Amino acid sequence: MNRITKRSENYSKWYNEIIDKSKLAEFSGIRGFMVMKPYGYSIWEIMKEKLDKMLKKSGHENVYFPLLIPKTSFSLEKEHTKIFSEGCAIVTHSKLIKKKEKLVIDPESRLQEELVVRPTSESIIWKMYKRWIQSYRDLPILFNQWGNAIRWEMRTRIFLRTNEFLWQEGHTAHSTKKEAIEETKKILNIYTEFSEKFMGIPVLQGIKPYMDKFHGSDTTYCIEAMMQDGKALQIGTAHFLGQNFSKAFNVQFTNFHGKKEYVWSTSWGVSTRLIGAIIMSHSDDNGLILPPKIAPIQIIIVPIYHNDHGEEESKIDELSIKILNILKEKKIRVKYDNRKIFTPGWKFYEYEMKGVPIRISIGKNEIKNEKLEIFRRDTYKKMYITLMDMKKNITHLLEEIQKNIYQKALNRTKKMTVKLDDYNDFKERMHRLGGFILAHWDGDKNTVKKIQNDTEATIRLIPISFGKEKGKCIYSGNNSSQRVIFSKSY
Missing domain, CATH: 3.30.930.10 (Bira Bifunctional Protein; Domain 2)
Incomplete structure (x- = not known):
């Protein structure tokens, strides 16, 4: 793959x-x-x-x-x-007609x-x-x-x-x-x-x-x-x-x-x-990562069948369907993928790529040990828990994943937000890392055009919550009453 x-x-x-x-x-x-x-x-x-x-x-x-x-x-x-x-x-x-075998x-x-x-x-x-x-x-x-x-x-x-x-x-x-x-x-x-x-x-x-x-x-x-x-x-x-x-x-x-x-x-x-x-x-280098609250499939259940199509397979299906019904009762968006035309490895790749927050795998080892393999897409970590613990804690785990995804993005945003007053530092930072730069602006749109020509950065917004702060425009040195947010953008 x-x-x-x-x-x-x-x-x-x-x-x-x-x-x-x-x-x-x-x-x-x-x-x-x-x-x-x-x-x-x-x-x-x-x-x-x-x-x-x-x-x-x-x-x-x-x-x-x-x-x-x-x-x-x-x-x-x-x-x-x-x-x-x-x-x-x-x-x-409002109309097309046929003329010489063409619509005109x-x-x-x-x-x-x-x-x-x-x-x-x-x-x-x-x-x-x-x-x-x-x-x-x-x-x-x-x-x-x-x-x-x-x-x-x-x-x-x-x-x-x-x-x-x-x-x-x-x-x-x-x-x-x-x-x-x-x-x-x-x-x-x-x-x-x-x-x-x-x-x-x-x-x-x-x-x-x-x-x-x-x-x-x-x-x-x-x-x-x-x-x-x-x-x-x-x-x-x-x-x-x-x-x-x-x-x-x-x-x-x-x-x-x-x-x-x-x-x-x-x-x-x-x-x-x-x-x-x-x-x-x-998302990461393995594909999409979706917050549970907007994920179409919040949990995917993947059975791991072996060559034996008898009692073992029946037990896997029985447990999988039991878990499916438990999760549905909790109003969780869940899917049971028991298609036999695809291997478990193919399914793992498929649902990791689609960013499904939690994967539950059930095979003969899970049946034997009476524990479920739980895989978290956001951290790539596995854990093994009992059916009872899964029933008690699965909603909490989805909430934890949601919080973790947000916190990771928040930490990145904080790390990539800086105050700068020197234009050379501004250019170097924007060229090397990008991010949000809080800097003074003199209010002249021509100043923004010159900064954009130098760095590709524009004013994204004048912050509501940061308040007024007198200073000197990072480009012109003229008076400024407030810092604004500069960044490259899509």
């Missing part, structure tokens, strides 16, 4: 091989469009289920808006249109108005808000949508940046600025909790610098995570849109005092990029 490329040899190849060999996804043959295989999609389904519960608990309702947006609606918010129009797919005709566009079927395939749904949603919002009594609106979006990308990478991706996008409308800002921060905290509690990925919270905020927003909040190769990955964003879209679409409401006012709003989202984050944050 061929092992995958080591991270130290070629990180990009390692990443692609994990996706391939663990059967998560592959490109479809259409540039930038991926097919999510059952195992990859089941990870997304679990993540979707967990996050959906969190959003509903916080008062949000699921809706669905059309994939196609009239171009006139899409064009109304100018800053929004400016950035997204560069990567849009446009529907211009019917010129007679040109649409009266061209339609944009959604890169994001603000435009179509605000068209509907104009119908629905008349009074402060109609607010707040707290919507969430699960769907897909299309954005043409120059360079694609499976899960991380594809022309089509699955995601959730939240859209809310409020009667006050304060309420909209509180909503944005609430979502940022929900994303943080989801990333750390379920995905096992520690994140930094912050605000995007003015030149990198979502076009059409007043402020973009974000969470960033550190991958094993020293590059940052943006996990999620939450945008305080101010009144920009309500003014563009002329959506006003009558407030409590009987006066007309423009609506305040937010939008926010995470996507299938999260699966890429899990791969790059946790």
Whole structure:
């Protein structure tokens, strides 16, 4: 069985091989469009289920808006249109005809108005808000949508940046600025909790610098995570849109005092990029490592048969099925792989590659000694325990694995986060190790461009929790009021 490329040899190849060999996804043959295989999609389904519960608990309702947006609606918010129009797919005709044995566009079927395939749904949603919002009594609106979006990308990478991706996008409308800002921060905290509690990925919270905020927003909040190769990955964003879209679409409401006012709003989202984050944050040179809370298979049971197909095999099956039923009663996602067309060694490799947190092996020795072999994917350690101990402690073991995976990622993030004030040290560190560098910035976007040209690093966020601190810009020496986070990124 061929092992995958080591991270130290070629990180990009390692990443692609994990996706391939663990059967998560592959490109479809259409540039930038991926097919999510059952195992990859089941990870997304679990993540979707967990996050959906969190959003509903916080008062949000699921809706669905059309994939196609009239171009006139899409064009109304100018800053929004400016950035997204560069990567849009446009529907211009509604019919194909056969001509000389070829399918061609019917010129007679040109649409009266061209339609944009959604890169994001603000435009179509605000068209509907104009119908629905008349009074402060109609607010707040707290919507969430699960769907897909299309954005043409120059360079694609499976899960991380594809022309089509699955995601959730939240859209809310409020009667006050304060309420909209509180909503944005609430979502940022929900994303943080989801990333750390379920995905096992520690994140930094912050605000995007003015030149990198979502076009059409007043402020973009974000969470960033550190991958094993020293590059940052943006996990999620939450945008305080101010009144920009309500003014563009002329959506006003009558407030409590009987006066007309423009609506305040937010939008926010995470996507299938999260699966890429899990791969790059946790996996090792033996394949995928999944946190138990989002693993489609939390425990795999592998019987070890020998040539004797009689009594011994029956005892192995009997014990395996007993364990299977015990684990199912505990609401654990478990699979019993008793296929005889594959050897136990092949199965071990398969489920290690797929990142299944726990493997239970049962053979004649386990029957004889009345102990089970328990293998932990996160540490590669084996232990031998009785059936009674397994029944008592298996849930705790899954929790321990979840905590260990998170702690390992947290320790790495802390180790790869430093404060620097000397630009030569900054360049050397970024070139050699990468990571998060806390450094002063003078607020000039041209300074960031020069630093990026030297090091490939950009400002990932302005930290929320670190507070103000006067100093000198690491590049220009000009005055600075706060440190920001620099890093290379995906």
